[in-house]
Structures are given as structure tokens and as C-alpha cells.
Amino acid sequence: MxxxxxxxxxxxxxxxxxxxxxxxxxxxxxxxxxxxxxxxxxxxxxxxxxxxxxxxxxxxxxxxxxxxxxxxxxxxxxxxxxxxxxxxxxxxxxxxxxxxxxxxxxxxxxxxYAKGERPQINEENSKSIGAALGKLHKQSSSFHLNYERGFDIDINHLLDEPVSYISPLINTYLGSEADQSMKDIVEEVKTELSTKELEIGFCHGDFHNHNMHIHNGELEIFDFDCSAVGYRAYDVAVSWWNLKNNYSSKEKECWDAFLTGYQAQRSLTEDDLQSLPLFITARRIWLLGTMTQNDDVWGTNWVNERTLEFFILQLKTDRLKER
The missing domain is CATH 3.30.200.20 (Phosphorylase Kinase; domain 1)
Known part of the structure; x- marks a missing residue:
């Protein structure tokens, strides 16, 4: 060789x-x-x-x-x-x-092996998924973790590091104005998050219906590869992001059901609730940064002007809905 x-x-x-x-x-x-x-x-x-x-x-x-x-x-x-x-x-x-x-x-x-199959998204299952995350957060509150993870689910992990991978692409395909627009949005999100007292604890990191199976009405969770200590509100927001992106026609009723299930297990503070839309934006940025960083997994055929323009549009739309 x-x-x-x-x-x-x-x-x-x-x-x-x-x-x-x-x-x-x-x-x-x-x-x-x-x-x-x-x-x-x-x-x-x-x-x-x-x-x-x-x-x-x-x-x-x-x-x-x-x-x-x-x-x-x-x-x-x-x-x-x-x-x-x-x-x-x-x-x-x-x-x-x-x-x-x-x-x-x-x-x-x-x-x-988690028996069963991926749960369909409906109100009943969304309530169960919310309850499962609430239980996970409750059960992990007394953890004593004996090893170094190497990262936390924090501002650096969700925003700063991903932006360092995304920014060169935005500059190449859309120009410096679009890149600055993205960075301005990131700074706004960081500023707003800094004003809130947010709960920190163990998080799954990628909690949505693709990482669980349902069997005889019982959910079993898997794929903790993105888990770490970090913002609990981000962990909650990932499920909302999944509904927005993959099940938009069912978003409202299923998101309401998810929150009902979660808060039946444990409550979210007002600051955590208010931060959820901000973490939708953070999730978009983290995911694109991860895909960009690992092009040997996802390739580069998706990297083009249209995809990146849609990404910037999503960030701007998120901000408009938050205001």
C-alpha cells in the first residue's frame, strides 16, 4: 500500500x-x-x-x-x-x-438492543417522549460522573465552535455580508442567553424520536453519543426542533403534548421556557457545524448556495418568531 x-x-x-x-x-x-x-x-x-x-x-x-x-x-x-x-x-x-x-x-x-420501532409522532407518543426526557433529567440529577467528557453542552459547543466551521462556507458561497448576518444572530442569541438563569445538568444531547424505540407502549432510549453536562433547556428544545423540521403539520399539538409530559415529571423554570426558541437556533448552528466538521460522514454534495441561503433564512425566521 x-x-x-x-x-x-x-x-x-x-x-x-x-x-x-x-x-x-x-x-x-x-x-x-x-x-x-x-x-x-x-x-x-x-x-x-x-x-x-x-x-x-x-x-x-x-x-x-x-x-x-x-x-x-x-x-x-x-x-x-x-x-x-x-x-x-x-x-x-x-x-x-x-x-x-x-x-x-x-x-x-x-x-x-432496544426492542420495537421508532415511535410515530402523534400527541400520545409526544407526551410519552416528553415524560421520558423529564424522567431522564430527574434520574440523572444525582449523578457522580467519573470521567472527563471533553466538552460541555455550552455556548462554545453549540455556537462558537460550529460557527468556526460554517463561517468559511458562508463567505465562499454567500459572501461576507451573509457571514456577518449569521454572526450578528449568534451574538444576539448569546446575549439573550446570558441574561437567564438556566439549569445545568446531564443531557442526552440528541433527544428525539429517531433515538428511541417503542415496544408495547414503552419507550427505550439509545444513542447517548452527544450526551454531556450542559443546558437542560437545550435538551428539551431538540425535540421541538425535530417537530419543526420533520413534522411541521403536527408541531403545535405535539409540542404542547411533549411539554405536558415533561412537566408532569419535573418543572421548567420561566427562564428555561423562555430560552427554548433560542436553543432552536443553537441546534441549527450546532448541526450544520457538525456536518461541516465531519464531511467524511455526510460528504459535501449538500454544500451549495441554495442550502446555505436556506440556513440563513431559518436563523432570521427564528429571530422574527422570538420577537
Missing amino acids: DPNIIIKHTLIDASYIQKLVVDCNISPIVQCDFLARGLNDTYIITTENDIYIFRLYRHGWRNKSAILFELNAITQLHEKGASVSFPFRNNDADYLFEIEAPEGLRYGVLFS
Whole structure:
């Protein structure tokens, strides 16, 4: 192989993963299949008695301490009775498998499989989803996390870092005036958030119906890859953002149902409630920044004048609705 080739991400064959997880106390494996590629690679493992998920973390995305932070949080939630996909230890009593991939060291973890399917968005399910997040926030309030995550869900993570990736694109495709318009909106959001007393605590970080399954009326949560300590209101706002972007015809009634479910478990302060529209804008910026930063996942064919103009329009529309 040419030593000058730079390898960013390899896809490990499922047969290798199947041999790797034999080192776990599970029943004989019937089948192992590659399930999905994203910021991490996901495999589904079927045994004689059960189904599991194996996540192979992307090299350079999360370091060992960051992954152990996530697993520590999930394990504590599971021990408190939360319905979450949880990790299994291997025969060495370790959660992490290590793979020396061509691009560098990668870590893998075996998780329980969340039965069922993605919940449809309707008022009943939205109320249940809100209640699930309320319970998660309540159950995690007494956490003692033993590892460094490497980031918090704060202004830097949601706004400053993403803008550093987005700004060059805006300048290239739309010019300096559009770039300044985005930065002005970001500064307005930061100023308004600074005036509020916002609750800080453990957050899932990506809480919407794509990261949960429903089975016999019960929700089970998975994919804590974006979890960290940060603004609880942001965690709530992500579900509102999901409704706005993917279920706009049902937004009002389902958002009302979500809030009813959440506040039946725990209350939101007035400052947290007022900050929710601001975190819609923050979510848009964080997501575009993450996509831009990880072009080996999403590619660059979506980066064009039309897409970026729509992004700026969304930010401006958010601000108009807030006023």
C-alpha cells in the first residue's frame, strides 16, 4: 500500500466484529450484520436467545475517557430503572474493545438492543417522549460522573465552535455580508442567553424520536453519543426542533403534548421556557457545524448556495418568531 495514502475511516467487516464479541458472556452468535454508518459504525448481532447492538466509535471522534463518561452515565441511568440501551462488559470485565484499524485505534462497545420501532409522532407518543426526557433529567440529577467528557453542552459547543466551521462556507458561497448576518444572530442569541438563569445538568444531547424505540407502549432510549453536562433547556428544545423540521403539520399539538409530559415529571423554570426558541437556533448552528466538521460522514454534495441561503433564512425566521 502507498504509505502516502491518508486513511480517514475504514469499514470493518461484520465477520471480524462477530469474532470479537465472542469474548462476551452471551449465547452463541447466529448472525452479525453491518447496520448503519454515521459518526460511528453500528452492527446488529443476533444470538440464539437475544439481539445486541455493537457500536464501533470513529477514530478521533471520541477518546477513551469520553466514551467511558457516556457508558458511566448510561449505566447509572440503567441502575436507576431508566429504560435505556445499556452496555455489556466483556470477559475481562471491561466495556471497551480495542481495534487497531488502519486509521488508528478505535473502540467498540456491545449494547442491549432496544426492542420495537421508532415511535410515530402523534400527541400520545409526544407526551410519552416528553415524560421520558423529564424522567431522564430527574434520574440523572444525582449523578457522580467519573470521567472527563471533553466538552460541555455550552455556548462554545453549540455556537462558537460550529460557527468556526460554517463561517468559511458562508463567505465562499454567500459572501461576507451573509457571514456577518449569521454572526450578528449568534451574538444576539448569546446575549439573550446570558441574561437567564438556566439549569445545568446531564443531557442526552440528541433527544428525539429517531433515538428511541417503542415496544408495547414503552419507550427505550439509545444513542447517548452527544450526551454531556450542559443546558437542560437545550435538551428539551431538540425535540421541538425535530417537530419543526420533520413534522411541521403536527408541531403545535405535539409540542404542547411533549411539554405536558415533561412537566408532569419535573418543572421548567420561566427562564428555561423562555430560552427554548433560542436553543432552536443553537441546534441549527450546532448541526450544520457538525456536518461541516465531519464531511467524511455526510460528504459535501449538500454544500451549495441554495442550502446555505436556506440556513440563513431559518436563523432570521427564528429571530422574527422570538420577537
